[in-house]
Amino acid sequence: MSVQFASEVLNQIFNTISVGLIVVDRNNQIRLWNDWVEKRSNIEASAAIGQYITAIFDEPPSTAFTLAITKTIDYRLPVILSNALHRSPLPLYERNDKNREKKRIHQSITLTPLEVGGERQCLIQITDSTTSIKREKILRSHSELLKKEATTDSLTGIYNRRFFDEHFKMALAQAVRHGTSLSVFMVDIDFFKQFNDYYGHVAGDKALVQVAGALKSQLLRASDVLARFGGEEFVLMLPNISQESAMQFAEKLQNAIRDLHIPHEKSLASPHISISIGFSHFSKDALLDSAALLKTADAALYAAKNNGRNRIFFLSLPSLTEQSRSLSTPASKH
């Protein structure tokens, strides 16, 4: 292979490669400038060679970029300018399309030390990362959407059981660790089968959405969680409230549903849609795991149902001894 042939091949590679290539010397003077850079800077190689890299553009390169050249040459070590931190160190634009607005490209830049004829130089390699950054953004927003879908109930828009289960375990572990409390409420719409049968499934869906919204409106703190547990059943957890406050909160939930005034002619508990609530309360003296706390709240709900519905029941931990008053509106009082 003749020297001339090799030099022609190298020259062609230099100018056809889809990477920007610039070589500067230790005075920051440009020694090489390939086609890729020419097209994205709109500065021809003949005009660039011999100029200072710091002064060649309309707008100066970023400080990180000029510092990186000095470091590469002085310490003879390669430097990478990550595009996460340095989106666009050089004023380079998408290939010239006269009819379009110029769009600055995102760049990934690697600087490599060279030694040519005993002289230190710096090779600057630039790749256009605009597409990969765009793709990354799209992927991120897709994954956020998927995450939201995986944790949200599609009908009511509140969290689903999967989300609740994960957060409940964490919240309980935190309560145990910090010696704080955690209240769990199971909420079930009374005679909802009869509601569906009488008013139809579409009206049933609408009622579920309204009930979910009314329950949600009672949550005040970011740490409070409401989720659809399944069917016409909801679950709520409130960290750090006293047992008395938990009872008052349950009453507020019941009032919020009553205030919706959704007629329910077929209910034996109320002329309007009503709910039964069972709740349990963990405080530092109780011994339990997350399943036990939920099971106790569920047993309390069962008791509320069996005692006429449209009422609140509390069961304490861990003995499952029914403690509290069957508070709230008795079936006859609406």
Ligand SMILES: Nc1nc2c(ncn2[C@@H]2O[C@H](COP(=O)(O)OP(=O)(O)OP(=O)(O)O)[C@@H](O)[C@H]2O)c(=O)[nH]1
């Ligand atoms: N419209 C609608 N109905 C649902 C949905 N999920 C569950 N249901 C209905 O909810 C009803 C629940 O019925 P049951 O479990 O017998 O309870 P209930 O009639 O409310 O009786 P109690 O809870 O004992 O007061 C069933 O008819 C289900 O079809 C839903 O997403 N939309």
